[in-house]
Amino acid sequence: MNVDESMLDAYIYETQQLLEALENTLLAGESGHRLDADQINEIFRVVHTIKGASAMMEFEELATLSHKLEDMFALIRDGKDPGAAWPALFDTMFAAVSFYNAEMAKLLDKQPPNGDSLPLRERIEELVRLISGDNGEAGPQPDEKSAPEGEAESAAPEAVAGEGKEKAEEPETEDAYYKAVVFFEKESQMENLRAFGIVQELEKMDVRFAFKPADLNAKDAAEEIAQNGFVLYVRTGGSIDEIKSVLDETLFVRSVELTPLSEDCGEIPDELRAKDEAPAAAAPAAAGAGEAAAQEDSGGNGNGGESAPQPSGAADGNGATAGQQASGAAGGNGSAAQSGGMASFETIAKQNFISVSVNKLDSLLNIVGEIVTAQSMVINNADFGDRPHESFDMAAQQLHSLINELQDIVMSIRMIPMSTLFQKMRRLVRDMSRRFGKQIQLEIIGEETEVDKNVIDYLSDPLLHIIRNSVDHGIEKPEVRRALGKPETGKIVLEAKMTGSDVVVTISDDGAGLNKEKILQKARDKGLLTKPESEMTDREIYNLIFLPGFSTKDEVTEYSGRGVGMDVVRKNIAYIGGAVTVDSAPGKGTTHTIRIPLTLTIVDGMKFNVGKMNFIVPTVNVLSAIKPSPDDVFRDPEGNEMMMILGKVYPLIRLSEFFNIHDAVTEIADGMVMHLSSDERDFCIFFDQLDGEYQVVVKKLPGYLEKCSSSLKGIGGCAILGDGSINLIVDVNGLAAEC
Amino acid sequence: MDEILEKGPGEDICEYLIFTVDSIEFGIDISLVQEIIEYQEASPIPNMLDFCSGIINIRGTIVPVIDMRRKLGFEPRVYDDRACIIVIKLQSELVGMIVDGVQDVARIAPEQLSDSPAARTKGEIKPFTSKIANINGKIKQIISVEAVFDVELEGEC
Numbered sequence: 010m011n012v013d014e015s016m017l018d019a020y021i022y023e024t025q026q027l028l029e030a031l032e033n034t035l036l037a038g039e040s041g042h043r044l045d046a047d048q049i050n051e052i053f054r055v056v057h058t059i060k061g062a063s064a065m066m067e068f069e070e071l072a073t074l075s076h077k078l079e080d081m082f083a084l085i086r087d088g089k090d091p092g093a094a095w096p097a098l099f100d101t102m103f104a105a106v107s108f109y110n111a112e113m114a115k116l117l118d119k120q121p122p123n124g125d126s127l128p129l130r131e132r133i134e135e136l137v138r139l140i141s142g143d144n145g146e147a148g149p150q151p152d153e154k155s156a157p158e159g160e161a162e163s164a165a166p167e168a169v170a171g172e173g174k175e176k177a178e179e180p181e182t183e184d185a186y187y188k189a190v191v192f193f194e195k196e197s198q199m200e201n202l203r204a205f206g207i208v209q210e211l212e213k214m215d216v217r218f219a220f221k222p223a224d225l226n227a228k229d230a231a232e233e234i235a236q237n238g239f240v241l242y243v244r245t246g247g248s249i250d251e252i253k254s255v256l257d258e259t260l261f262v263r264s265v266e267l268t269p270l271s272e273d274c275g276e277i278p279d280e281l282r283a284k285d286e287a288p289a290a291a292a293p294a295a296a297g298a299g300e301a302a303a304q305e306d307s308g309g310n311g312n313g314g315e316s317a318p319q320p321s322g323a324a325d326g327n328g329a330t331a332g333q334q335a336s337g338a339a340g341g342n343g344s345a346a347q348s349g350g351m352a353s354f355e356t357i358a359k360q361n362f363i364s365v366s367v368n369k370l371d372s373l374l375n376i377v378g379e380i381v382t383a384q385s386m387v388i389n390n391a392d393f394g395d396r397p398h399e400s401f402d403m404a405a406q407q408l409h410s411l412i413n414e415l416q417d418i419v420m421s422i423r424m425i426p427m428s429t430l431f432q433k434m435r436r437l438v439r440d441m442s443r444r445f446g447k448q449i450q451l452e453i454i455g456e457e458t459e460v461d462k463n464v465i466d467y468l469s470d471p472l473l474h475i476i477r478n479s480v481d482h483g484i485e486k487p488e489v490r491r492a493l494g495k496p497e498t499g500k501i502v503l504e505a506k507m508t509g510s511d512v513v514v515t516i517s518d519d520g521a522g523l524n525k526e527k528i529l530q531k532a533r534d535k536g537l538l539t540k541p542e543s544e545m546t547d548r549e550i551y552n553l554i555f556l557p558g559f560s561t562k563d564e565v566t567e568y569s570g571r572g573v574g575m576d577v578v579r580k581n582i583a584y585i586g587g588a589v590t591v592d593s594a595p596g597k598g599t600t601h602t603i604r605i606p607l608t609l610t611i612v613d614g615m616k617f618n619v620g621k622m623n624f625i626v627p628t629v630n631v632l633s634a635i636k637p638s639p640d641d642v643f644r645d646p647e648g649n650e651m652m653m654i655l656g657k658v659y660p661l662i663r664l665s666e667f668f669n670i671h672d673a674v675t676e677i678a679d680g681m682v683m684h685l686s687s688d689e690r691d692f693c694i695f696f697d698q699l700d701g702e703y704q705v706v707v708k709k710l711p712g713y714l715e716k717c718s719s720s721l722k723g724i725g726g727c728a729i730l731g732d733g734s735i736n737l738i739v740d741v742n743g744l745a746a747e748c
Numbered sequence: 749m750d751e752i753l754e755k756g757p758g759e760d761i762c763e764y765l766i767f768t769v770d771s772i773e774f775g776i777d778i779s780l781v782q783e784i785i786e787y788q789e790a791s792p793i794p795n796m797l798d799f800c801s802g803i804i805n806i807r808g809t810i811v812p813v814i815d816m817r818r819k820l821g822f823e824p825r826v827y828d829d830r831a832c833i834i835v836i837k838l839q840s841e842l843v844g845m846i847v848d849g850v851q852d853v854a855r856i857a858p859e860q861l862s863d864s865p866a867a868r869t870k871g872e873i874k875p876f877t878s879k880i881a882n883i884n885g886k887i888k889q890i891i892s893v894e895a896v897f898d899v900e901l902e903g904e905c
Contacts, residue, residue: 711803
């Protein structure tokens with residue numbers, strides 16, 4: 010195993026998670042035009058964590074940028090209200106998120122993160138000047154203010170930033186010895202590497218130190234650190250707070266036990282003492298106490314955040330050192346709370362999720378399918394004959410239910426909610442509406458809908474394109490909207506829902522709608538028309554936009570109009586077996602509808618056959634199955650067959666005719682009828698025989714099958730049953746469209 | 749399977765899987781062939797075109813199967829256990845072709861190949877055979893996979 014690589018993977022994964030959280034917080038904040046105290050703390054923690062992780066991975070640019078951001082948020086957290094600078098702040102933050110994301114993308118591509126963060130840093134510095142300057146006179150806003158703690162408050166950001174300037178007042182000047190025992194999170198793994206990170210940090214500082222185990226590359230070093238902790242002996246002339254904050258900022262640190270050692274303590278390693286020139290005085294009790302108080306806190310989960318003053322720190326204060334101590338406590342306190350928050354972040358990212366290659370899941374799924382088949386071969390084995398085998402049956406039953414469960418789990422592993430995809434669109438809409446000077450509200454419905462991982466991947470680009478088009482071409486500028494009597498703020502609704510065996514994603518806007526004439530003109534110019542214009546329905550005209558090389562916008566913008574967009578949309582969606590359609594009403598808006606069959610999912614279905622062909626119809630669509638009486642079935646003069654059920658008449662489709670099956674039952678009295686419900690209407694199908702209920706894995710039909718059949722309408726996929734037989738899954742909505 | 753080694757100059761030699769349909773020997777570029785399996789009855793599909801036999805299940809993958817007798821215009825017959833299904837990969841998807849039997853793998857040098865004269869095309873049928881190989885006086889027709897499986901199918905659908 011490549012240690013560096015797996016650490017890098019973990020770093021990228023965690024940072025991306027954090028960036029996502031950051032972006033969501035920013036978006037939530039921007040709608041209120043400011044951030045509240047919780048959001049500021051949240052952002053502070055995220056930035057802080059990114060900084061720590063980036064520094065550990067030695068990505069200097071990223072770490073420095075995070076450091077700047079952290080400084081800025083420390084300022085805001087401590088009561089400076091950006092006031093008029095909020096919009097600029099949001100812009101800068103979004104730009105920073107984009108910068109980070111770009112760097113993560115580079116890392117994923119195995120490229121070095123070589124982006125230059127200088128322009129961003131300058132913007133941040135500018136903001137910091139603005140924020141601290143503007144509010145010097147205005148005074149801090151009470152509602153933004155957290156934890157008023159006298160002079161400790163102003164010292165806090167510096168202490169957190171690890172600069173420790175307030176220590177100038179510190180009376181202690183002589184070298185002091187400390188022993189620090191660092192324990193890492195149980196799940197952190199590679200403790201020796203984490204410890205090495207600490208060593209690297211300390212080397213940058215003006216301190217002398219030794220550590221145990223001395224050889225971090227030793228085979229059992231990680232084990233020893235996990236068991237006994239990473240023991241550091243530090244000798245410093247300055248404040249221990251700096252070291253403390255380094256330790257606290259290290260990733261995955263569970264606890265730090267810091268104790269001052271007296272000079273003559275036998276525990277101090279000789280190497281540290283040998284370099285000693287001036288005899289050290291007794292350890293500063295005050296600082297030690299402050300540390301102890303802060304350290305207690307680091308064990309907690311940091312729920313209180315920075316806003317809760319620590320009674321323990323204050324209780325220890327006395328006399329001349331009280332001020333210093335309070336600042337130490339506040340500093341330690343702040344970072345302790347962060348490390349608490351950080352730890353919980355880490356735990357979420359680390360413990361609850363792992364990333365697995367989809368290929369592995371695919372093979373897992375295939376194997377499970379094979380196990381199911383093999384199981385039925387064993388259980389129904391002809392060698393058993395007619396002999397009774399009770400205990401075998403019981404064992405087989407147990408095996409059967411276990412395998413079912415396994416199948417369910419494997420299936421659910423691949424399902425992820427749409428929310429990640431949908432949230433990305435928020436950012437897009439935000440950025441684009443600013444650029445185009447439009448006001449747009451994005452409404453998201455049904456983001457909890459779960460779909461297969463593949464579907465998410467292939468849906469991402471189409472959604473981007475469609476939403477770009479809606480913002481760029483669809484929604485009008487505010488003044489135009491006002492003139493048209495529409496609300497100035499346009500609206501885009503992004504909705505996902507499940508209907509039987511499909512996931513339907515609709516994107517609708519209340520913009521100008523598509524221009525029929527312009528589309529036709531364009532199609533004519535490019536020679537894309539395949540039938541006479543007079544015969545085309547509005548819908549057909551609108552759907553011309555999905556043809557390759559079609560774009561109605563004359564100028565090319567940064568976001569859309571390259572003329573490849575809608576073509577890509579159609580291709581991507583077709584690839585996962587879906588379909589996309591567009592409908593529009595001039596002046597009212599445009600609605601795109603994407604229908605994706607669940608390519609990999611379990612469906613509860615009823616099996617039936619028509620001649621030799623076996624079908625499965627999703628149980629959700631079945632209203633009832635009836636043994637029909639010929640009296641209830643009749644034909645209208647046009648030859649459409651219908652059936653009366655409980656006094657109501659429904660269209661009847663004979664599947665044998667529809668699918669062109671010759672060896673099927675033809676007499677109504679000999680077959681069965683199923684009453685089905687689809688999105689649009691209820692109808693009946695006529696088939697031979699019912700064959701029980703099954704839970705099946707839906708598989709996509711091979712694309713090549715299109716060339717083997719004159720029409721696959723009404724078939725949504727197929728499924729392999731336990732006995733290896735292939736069953737076709739009825740696409741109820743598709744069938745409904747045919748009657 | 750025995751390999752017929754035709755010694756010729758190096759790289760241009762291609763390998764072909766030789767199979768029979770109605771006692772006529774055909775060859776197909778072996779790099780397309782994934783596996784050869786025993787003949788098995790395929791499940792029918794709706795509105796099936798006549799050259800298609802349906803779909804089969806190969807270890808969890810659904811594979812459409814083409815009946816080469818019908819596809820190449822021979823009399824259909826009931827297949828026996830000598831028949832097999834050659835599974836080939838077309839644009840990342842598997843497709844099976846039922847043939848009367850598989851013979852061997854032949855290495856054929858370019859000089860043993862000649863283009864099929866266009867005159868062979870009779871009426872509507874486009875040339876399924878793209879090249880003719882002459883190996884020691886024995887004729888083997890190399891099928892054009894594009895014609896048999898792809899381009900030709902467009903029109904018939």
